[in-house]
Structures are given as C-alpha cells and as structure tokens.
Amino acid sequence: MFAYVVRRVLATIPVMGLVALFVFSLLYLAPGDPAAVIAGDQATPQDVERIRASLGLDRPYLVRFGEWFFRILQGDLGLSIFTNLPVTTMIAQRIEPTLSLMILTLILAISIAVPMGVIAAWKQGTLIDRAVMGFAVLGFSVPVFVVGYVLAYIFALELDWLPVQGYTPFARGFVPWLQNLILPAIALGGVYIALIARITRATMLEVLQQDYIRTARAKGANQSSILFLHALKNAAVPIVTVIGIGIALLIGGAVVTESVFAIPGLGRLTVDAILRRDYPVIQGVVLLFSFVYVLVNLAIDLAYTLFDPRIRY
Amino acid sequence: MSEPLLQVEQLQTHFWTPDGINRAVDGISFHVGAGETVAIVGESGCGKSVTAMSMLRLIPEPPGKIAGSIKFQGKDLLKLSEKEMRAIRGNEISMIFQEPMTSLNPVLNVARQIGETLRLHQGLSARQAEDKAIEMLTLVGIPEPARRVREYPHQLSGGMRQRVMIAIALACNPKLLIADEPTTALDVTIQAQILDLMRDLKHRVGAAIVLITHDLGVVAEVAERVIVMYAGKKVEEAQVGALFRTPRHPYTQGLLGSVPKLGSSLTGTETRLAEIPGLVPSLKRKIDGCVFASRCAYATDLCRKLAPALEEKAPGHVAACHYAMKEAIAA
Numbered sequence: 194m195f196a197y198v199v200r201r202v203l204a205t206i207p208v209m210g211l212v213a214l215f216v217f218s219l220l221y222l223a224p225g226d227p228a229a230v231i232a233g234d235q236a237t238p239q240d241v242e243r244i245r246a247s248l249g250l251d252r253p254y255l256v257r258f259g260e261w262f263f264r265i266l267q268g269d270l271g272l273s274i275f276t277n278l279p280v281t282t283m284i285a286q287r288i289e290p291t292l293s294l295m296i297l298t299l300i301l302a303i304s305i306a307v308p309m310g311v312i313a314a315w316k317q318g319t320l321i322d323r324a325v326m327g328f329a330v331l332g333f334s335v336p337v338f339v340v341g342y343v344l345a346y347i348f349a350l351e352l353d354w355l356p357v358q359g360y361t362p363f364a365r366g367f368v369p370w371l372q373n374l375i376l377p378a379i380a381l382g383g384v385y386i387a388l389i390a391r392i393t394r395a396t397m398l399e400v401l402q403q404d405y406i407r408t409a410r411a412k413g414a415n416q417s418s419i420l421f422l423h424a425l426k427n428a429a430v431p432i433v434t435v436i437g438i439g440i441a442l443l444i445g446g447a448v449v450t451e452s453v454f455a456i457p458g459l460g461r462l463t464v465d466a467i468l469r470r471d472y473p474v475i476q477g478v479v480l481l482f483s484f485v486y487v488l489v490n491l492a493i494d495l496a497y498t499l500f501d502p503r504i505r506y
Numbered sequence: 507m508s509e510p511l512l513q514v515e516q517l518q519t520h521f522w523t524p525d526g527i528n529r530a531v532d533g534i535s536f537h538v539g540a541g542e543t544v545a546i547v548g549e550s551g552c553g554k555s556v557t558a559m560s561m562l563r564l565i566p567e568p569p570g571k572i573a574g575s576i577k578f579q580g581k582d583l584l585k586l587s588e589k590e591m592r593a594i595r596g597n598e599i600s601m602i603f604q605e606p607m608t609s610l611n612p613v614l615n616v617a618r619q620i621g622e623t624l625r626l627h628q629g630l631s632a633r634q635a636e637d638k639a640i641e642m643l644t645l646v647g648i649p650e651p652a653r654r655v656r657e658y659p660h661q662l663s664g665g666m667r668q669r670v671m672i673a674i675a676l677a678c679n680p681k682l683l684i685a686d687e688p689t690t691a692l693d694v695t696i697q698a699q700i701l702d703l704m705r706d707l708k709h710r711v712g713a714a715i716v717l718i719t720h721d722l723g724v725v726a727e728v729a730e731r732v733i734v735m736y737a738g739k740k741v742e743e744a745q746v747g748a749l750f751r752t753p754r755h756p757y758t759q760g761l762l763g764s765v766p767k768l769g770s771s772l773t774g775t776e777t778r779l780a781e782i783p784g785l786v787p788s789l790k791r792k793i794d795g796c797v798f799a800s801r802c803a804y805a806t807d808l809c810r811k812l813a814p815a816l817e818e819k820a821p822g823h824v825a826a827c828h829y830a831m832k833e834a835i836a837a
C-alpha cells in the first residue's frame with residue numbers, strides 16, 4: 194500500500210511536467226506575436242521590444258521553459274504584467290472564495306445527488322424515479338449562468354431572502370458566508386448533481402440485482418440498511434470516480450459562476466487576466482487548477498481501498 | 507394433534523411477465539413439524555426456489571404475487587406487516603442460498619455479516635456480535651476463526667463461504683432453516699463436508715429444516731419426509747423410506763429411475779435425479795389435465811382431461827395420480 198502511494202505520487206510528476214509545458218506554451222500557442230498582443234494597439238515598436246525582452250522572448254524556447262519551470266518549483270510564478278504583483282500573492286488573495294464555493298458545492302452536490310440516485314434506483318420506474326431522471330436531464334441541459342441568474346432573480350431580487358452577489362469571508366461568520374454562497378453553489382452544482390445522481394442510479398440498479406442483496410433481506414435488514422449499507426458500499430467505486438472526474442466541471446463552472454455572482458475569486462481573476470492578456474496570471478491559475486485536479490484524482494484512486502477490500506495496491 | 511411449526515396452505519406464487527402469467531408455484535400445501543427435516547425435490551424450474559423464497563416473502567412484488575397462507579407458529583406470514591416480517595427473517599426463519607460464491611456481500615467482512623443478524627435481532631453491540639461471530643465460525647468448522655472473521659468473502663473458498671452462510675443462518679437459533687440446494691454449487695468432496703456439517707448441526711441446534719435439492723442421495727441421508735414437486739405443484743409426499751421403496755407417482759418413479767436402492771451407497775453424483783424424457787410444460791399456460799400427462803408413459807385421455815387430486819395412497823403417503831393404486835404401480 195505505502196509503496197503504491199509513493200509510486201502513484203511519483204507518477205504524477207511527469208503528468209504535472211507535461212501540464213506545465215502546456216501551460217507555458219499557452220502564451221505561444223495564442224495567435225500573433227505575444228509581445229505585440231500584450232502591448233496592445235497603441236504601442237510603439239519600442240514598447241513591443243521592451244515587452245519582448247521583459248518576457249524573455251528573445252531567448253530560445255526550451256531555455257525559457259527550463260528557467261520558468263525551475264522558478265515554479267521554488268514557488269515563484271512570476272509577476273503580473275498588469276499589476277506588477279507576484280502571481281502567487283494575487284492567487285492567495287483570491288483563493289478563499291473559490292475554495293469555499295467549490296467545497297460547499299461538493300458537499301451540497303454529493304449529499305443531494307447520492308440519496309437521489311439511490312432512491313430513484315430503489316423506486317425504479319415510478320414517478321419518483323422519473324422525476325429524478327427528469328431533473329438530471331434538466332441539470333445537464335441548462336447552462337450554469339441561466340440557473341444562476343434565475344436563482345438570483347427569484348431568491349435575491351424578488352423574495353429578498355439572500356444577497357444578490359458578492360462574498361463574505363468565512364472569518365466573518367458561517368451564516369453570512371453561507372448566505373452569499375448558497376445560490377452560487379446551487380447554480381454551479383446543477384450539472385454535477387445530475388451527473389452523480391445518474392451514475393448512482395445506474396450502479397445501484399445493477400447492485401440491487403445481486404444475490405447478496407437477497408441475503409441481506411433474508412437476514413431481516415431494513416430497507417435503508419439494504420440501500421445505504423449493503424448496496425451503496427458496493428456501488429461506491431464508480432460513484433466516487435465520477436465525483437473525481439466531475440471536479441473538472443466544477444472548475445470550469447466556477448469561472449462562470451463567479452462572474453454571475455460577482456464573487457472575487459480565482460474565476461474572476463482568470464477572466465480578468467484573460468481580458469488583459471496577463472499571461473503570467475493565466476499560467477499560474479491554470480497550473481494551480483491542473484494541480485488540484487491531479488491531486489483530487491490521486492486521492493480518489495487511493496480512496497477506492499476504503500470502499501472495496503478487493504482492490505489492493 | 508398439536509399444530510405443526512409451519513403449515514403452508516394452497517401457496518400460489520405467480521409472476522406477471524410480459525408474455526403471460528408464470529404460475530411458478532401453483533397451490534402447494536405442506537407442513538413441517540418442529541425439528542423435522544423435509545426435503546423438496548424436483549427438476550430445475552419446477553418452483554422449488556420460488557417456494558422457499560415465498561416462505562420468507564422474498565419474492566419481488568410485482569412482478570410476483572403470493573397467495574394462500576403460510577402459518578408459522580400459528581401466525582400467517584402473508585398477513586404480517588413488512589416490519590413484523592423483518593423480525594422473523596434471519597431470526598426465527600433463516601435461509602441458505604444456492605449460490606455461495608455470490609450470496610455474501612463482497613465489501614463487508616465476515617464479522618460484520620454474521621454479526622448483522624445478532625445486532626438486528628438480539629441487540630448485541632458490535633463487540634459482542636464479533637465474539638459471537640467467532641463462536642459461530644468455530645461451530646461451522648472454520649479453522650482460525652479469530653483471523654477469518656476479519657476477512658472478506660473473496661479471501662474464502664466456496665466451501666468456506668457456504669459455511670459462513672450457515673453460520674449466518676444459525677446465529678440467532680432459528681426454529682426453521684430453509685436450505686435451497688446448499689451443496690449444488692460446490693465440489694463433490696466439499697458437498698459431503700457441508701452435508702455432514704448440516705446433519706451434525708441439525709442435531710445440535712434442533713432447528714426444523716426445509717431442504718431443497720436435486721440430489722436424492724442427500725435426501726436419503728438427511729430428510730425424514732419428502733415432497734416431490736412438478737411444474738409448480740406437489741405431486742407426491744411420503745416418509746423418505748416409503749418414497750424410495752414404493753414411489754407412487756410415475757414422475758417420482760422416473761426421478762428414482764436409475765437410483766440404487768436405499769441402503770446401498772447413496773453419496774456422490776450418480777444419485778442425481780434421473781433424466782426423464784420430454785420437457786416440463788410451460789407454466790404460463792393453464793393446464794386442464796394432469797401436469798405430467800405430456801411426459802407420462804401411462805397417461806390416458808382421463809389424465810389429459812381431468813387433473814388428479816392428491817389422494818392418500820397409503821398412510822402418510824399422498825400422490826396426485828389417477829392410476830396410482832393403493833400399492834405401487836408396476837413399473
């Protein structure tokens with residue numbers, strides 16, 4: 194087990210290296226001369242030259258990548274072209290709202306979607322099942338920003354129950370924090386809930402057919418123990434896998450959600466950086482998101498052993 | 507006469523399928539006395555497992571529908587609420603299934619699976635349940651029980667899994683144990699071991715057993731009374747000695763066809779039910795005459811028109827055949 198963990202952690206290093214190379218290349222994959230693009234329409238040729246030199250564009254590509262990568266390893270993501278602040282500082286300032294949003298969405302989505310899928314499977318073919326499946330289709334097909342605006346309109350503008358937008362740091366209290374985040378989390382969680390509920394239902398339908406479920410009934414186990422202990426534990430591996438893969442959806446969705454609800458998080462930072470062509474910031478944020486994604490999936494791989502004793506590393 | 511432990515009257519379990527009603531069990535009556543071992547034999551698909559599962563109400567409804575009455579200690583199980591039924595399952599009546607490889611939950615350890623019934627029905631703590639689980643493993647003859655109890659099904663052989671199933675079934679000292687072909691899926695040598703274990707435990711635990719099997723050798727060794735099923739109906743019932751000596755129904759005679767006489771070696775595979783030419787009729791059509799008529803060498807027009815009633819052909823020996831006289835039909 195320990196050897197496996199070490200091996201898996203080591204295996205993420207080349208993955209992260211490739212991600213870094215890709216992120217670094219973003220600047221050069223973008224159409225046009227990056228220096229000219231950054232400098233903008235009003236720039237003189239001198240300005241462009243200056244920017245080119247400051248970006249180090251006059252030196253060979255791989256050398257620059259090497260230097261950049263070495264700095265990243267030391268935790269230095271460079272300076273923002275726009276604010277001249279270190280990218281790490283800018284990320285640190287913006288990370289709490291995004292992290293809060295993602296964690297709340299994750300908790301909300303799992304605690305709604307899993308029971309939904311379980312109950313739909315149990316009541317297969319009934320109205321409840323169809324309602325859940327209908328909701329899942331809806332969750333997939335309605336874009337995050339539409340859900341976001343509709344929720345904000347109903348609960349914030351019309352009913353005035355919740356703030357329309359903004360963010361309150363956790364340090365200022367759980368309730369205000371939650372009040373600001375609940376609508377964004379629901380908006381962001383829609384697709385994710387749909388995805389988890391569907392896979393839960395499908396896996397549970399299969400598990401409920403198994404002989405050991407009949408054994409559990411023959412032992413006198415009650416319905417909730419059959420569903421949530423005997424069956425769900427057997428269905429856990431595919432469900433957890435989808436939860437992990439779905440983190441990518443959350444990351445993408447967070448960017449949109451933060452714009453809709455004016456949350457000063459990494460998503461907003463990313464959008465602003467893209468609009469300003471602030472490449473070091475873009476690179477830093479993308480690198481961070483990729484890193485989180487790889488780590489989450491590593492954690493999920495390791496979590497399999499908790500659910501299924503047949504999986505041994 | 508005092509009331510038997512289990513009294514099944516006119517049990518009917520039908521399945522509503524897209525292509526018609528499957529009359530898997532069609533009006534069966536029998537009883538099981540306290541501590542008695544009754545075997546149910548019959549070809550594949552004749553409704554043995556459905557009968558067994560109906561007794562614990564484990565049939566999915568729909569598509570299934572159970573009718574009749576199943577009196578256990580005087581209470582009709584078919585009239586109990588689901589909650590009352592749960593208190594009986596695994597406690598007063600327990601069941602061992604045909605498929606030891608798949609009947610245990612792969613993600614729960616042995617302690618948890620044996621302990622579950624103890625915690626549910628006897629309110630034991632997790633700790634007490636584990637101790638009792640170790641005790642049960644010792645009882646069913648699993649070596650190193652303290653280690654095995656922490657293992658998962660995939661770490662156990664088929665024979666050991668069936669022993670664990672038996673341990674689960676017996677943990678709460680049930681009054682009735684339903685064993686649905688407990689040895690069919692196992693190797694021959696393991697079959698003999700499991701059978702020995704069941705016989706041994708029967709004497710120690712004192713539970714009544716309904717034993718469903720294909721294997722007439724098993725019947726001869728373990729059972730006191732035998733019920734022969736055909737196409738969802740009981741066609742013959744007798745004490746085991748009488749049935750082997752003088753089978754009354756042509757179907758039973760066919761089953762016994764090549765089986766050595768009682769008293770000669772009755773273990774092993776050669777005592778499996780003999781092949782009877784022809785096929786079990788579809789259970790989806792209502793049959794007017796005798797259900798066995800289409801395969802019976804003695805069948806007449808009467809058999810094809812009128813279903814024979816179960817008749818007592820000798821004391822304690824009933825058969826459903828127009829031509830089964832007070833003595834055995836000459837074969």
Ligand SMILES: Nc1ncnc2c1ncn2[C@@H]1O[C@H](COP(=O)(O)OP(=O)(O)OP(=O)(O)O)[C@@H](O)[C@H]1O
Binds near residue numbers: 521523551556566
């Ligand atoms: N859930 C179900 N839905 C529809 N039909 C069913 C269902 N369960 C059982 N049956 C039908 O009931 C009939 C009797 O099946 P059963 O399993 O009782 O046979 P069996 O005597 O136990 O056979 P075997 O010796 O092969 O185990 C079969 O025709 C089967 O298709």
Ligand SMILES: [Mg+2]
Binds near residue numbers: 556687
């Ligand atoms: Mg069967």
